[in-house]
Amino acid sequence: MTATLIDGTEIARQVEAEVAREVATLAGEGVTPGLAVVLVGEDPASRSYVNMKARMCERLGLLSRKVVLPGNTQTRDLLARIDRLNADDAIDGILIQLPLPPQIEKPRVLEAVDPARDVDGFHSSNIGSLVLGREALVACTPLGIMEMLRRSGVSLDGANAAVLGRSDDVGKPMALLLLHANATVTICHSHTANLPEITRRADIVVAAVGRPAMVRSDFIKPGAVVVDVGSNKLTRREDVAGLFGEDSPRVAELERRGYVWVGDVDQRDVMRVAGKLTPVPGGAGPMTIAMLMKNTLRAARRRRGLEC
Numbered sequence: 001m002t003a004t005l006i007d008g009t010e011i012a013r014q015v016e017a018e019v020a021r022e023v024a025t026l027a028g029e030g031v032t033p034g035l036a037v038v039l040v041g042e043d044p045a046s047r048s049y050v051n052m053k054a055r056m057c058e059r060l061g062l063l064s065r066k067v068v069l070p071g072n073t074q075t076r077d078l079l080a081r082i083d084r085l086n087a088d089d090a091i092d093g094i095l096i097q098l099p100l101p102p103q104i105e106k107p108r109v110l111e112a113v114d115p116a117r118d119v120d121g122f123h124s125s126n127i128g129s130l131v132l133g134r135e136a137l138v139a140c141t142p143l144g145i146m147e148m149l150r151r152s153g154v155s156l157d158g159a160n161a162a163v164l165g166r167s168d169d170v171g172k173p174m175a176l177l178l179l180h181a182n183a184t185v186t187i188c189h190s191h192t193a194n195l196p197e198i199t200r201r202a203d204i205v206v207a208a209v210g211r212p213a214m215v216r217s218d219f220i221k222p223g224a225v226v227v228d229v230g231s232n233k234l235t236r237r238e239d240v241a242g243l244f245g246e247d248s249p250r251v252a253e254l255e256r257r258g259y260v261w262v263g264d265v266d267q268r269d270v271m272r273v274a275g276k277l278t279p280v281p282g283g284a285g286p287m288t289i290a291m292l293m294k295n296t297l298r299a300a301r302r303r304r305g306l307e308c
């Protein structure tokens with residue numbers, strides 16, 4: 001058996017095209033959804049992500065505002081800036097780019113964002129609504145995974161699902177979304193005993209543990225759907241060649257760029273047994289940004305009392 005790759009890049013393009021059409025419709029009514037992204041510090045990866053989100057907003061017709069603060073910003077100053085964004089009627093979505101510098105009190109900052117503008121779905125109000133199955137803004141990565149599964153024809157009703165990882169931004173909301181879709185869900189983590197034995201019973205495995213190529217074929221039931229949320233940077237040739245083979249284009253990519261991104265799933269090994277698999281890159285990543293745009297559109301409509 002050779003798994004079919006789920007093309008997250010193509011599905012993200014579909015979502016983005018739908019968002020662009022809806023944004024154009026709203027523009028005819030005098031409404032332009034607006035997204036503010038707050039960056040504290042000069043981390044190159046974070047700055048790249050912020051610029052990518054700004055370009056996506058521009059392409060889809062959304063208003064984009066970048067708020068860049070120095071790395072020595074204190075919590076009180078960041079909270080004051082968030083208060084101003086909460087009161088700005090042009091801003092429908094507020095995203096705090098993570099990670100934050102160590103002096104910033106992350107829980108206070110995330111709780112300061114107006115839940116109606118919390119397009120990352122991190123506010124306790126939105127998380128609580130998700131637990132209860134009520135309308136809420138939901139974290140973009142798990143929301144994007146659900147969209148990928150739906151558009152790829154994966155049946156969730158009655159399926160056994162295993163979620164590897166219990167983070168607040170992926171693992172926990174992922175498990176809740178699967179549960180609300182009538183899957184039977186097991187949450188696994190670093191203290192789970194007999195992990196491969198548990199995941200081999202699952203029809204759907206979502207790997208979000210932050211350990212490169214941890215999930216191998218012995219974790220997977222033949223024909224299962226495997227979603228790889230991992231994003232791990234490898235810089236050693238022996239590691240990349242060991243995962244992909246000496247003649248792989250990934251080795252050439254490493255030599256050209258100095259690093260490659262890999263997931264939590266050993267793709268070459270798992271491809272032999274899985275039914276469907278999301279690649280890294282090109283799987284959950286593009287869907288995360290697409291769903292951020294969709295969440296911003298949704299927040300804009302909800303704030304104005306328009307049907308979603």
